Amino acid sequence: MTTEHEQDPVHCAISDALSVLGDRWSLLVVRDVLRGINRFDSLQDSLHIARNILAQRLASLEEAGVLVKSPIKPNGKRMCYNPTPKCLGLIPVLVSLIDWTANWSSEEQKRWAKVIDKTTGEEVKIGIVDNNNNPIPMSQLSIQF
Amino acid sequence: MTTEHEQDPVHCAISDALSVLGDRWSLLVVRDVLRGINRFDSLQDSLHIARNILAQRLASLEEAGVLVKSPIKPNGKRMCYNPTPKCLGLIPVLVSLIDWTANWSSEEQKRWAKVIDKTTGEEVKIGIVDNNNNPIPMSQLSIQF
DNA sequence: CTCATGAGTTTTATTTTGAAACTAATTTAT
């Protein structure tokens, strides 16, 4: 794959993102790390992912600059994985995925993302707004990637 | 240790979303359909995806209610795939992925998502906002998935 | 009617994933 076509719509910002995140597990690992689950075995317990695949994903997320791997105690061998600023940058992706499911799934238990402004304690939301910060309904949008 | 997840980590809104979208291609198909590329062969040309995989993804996106498949002319055999409202609901996901890449990739050609309000022609933006729709910096956020 | 196009399906090879067992180092318990 990844052949070099001159006019290549596959090579765009979305596919760049998906080359790191476009699989069944990566975003769930990111979610767990943001939740504070940062050890190999706790992640495996939480996700029930195959251990070899987890090792692979952690390595690729580290290489992508999304996680940092560091020993728990200096020079130790026990590791932990923590979120980088680039990882925090994925919060809008996670929130919009959660809200999409909440909005559009027919399931009983609709879970909304809850994001809190630490300074006010207030709940915040993700959305599309115009220059005056007024929300705009989705049906009114046209997208140009 | 933040053991404050009262939510089921295995079956959550994110993994629900990823069971439809969590692969290499689905979101790129969605992007193309939103762009107006809605025929099997044009999608294949655009994405260089294997034809059997494309057929699979289109079927699963249709089953998920993201796309509708319909004949171009009544009772015809030539088909086209078009976005449902649920598909439009993915715009924030796509936009936040694009913006993430633009913000955090080291590449030269950073592409920002451009979303336009069809009624005004004005460009709009996606972000995390408080109840007054004012944007909030990422560092101020705490998440509870 | 003929030929090119559209929308897939089939076939086969390659890659990725998953489950389980296996290391080797490191804590913890006795």
Add this chain to the structure above:
DNA sequence: ATAAATTAGTTTCAAAATAAAACTCATGAG
């Protein structure tokens, strides 16, 4: 201090998913 249990993976092998190409078979254009 020694034994037992944890941690953080790796290895192995089977099963599933993906890719590339060839193959249908109906339709539309000329």
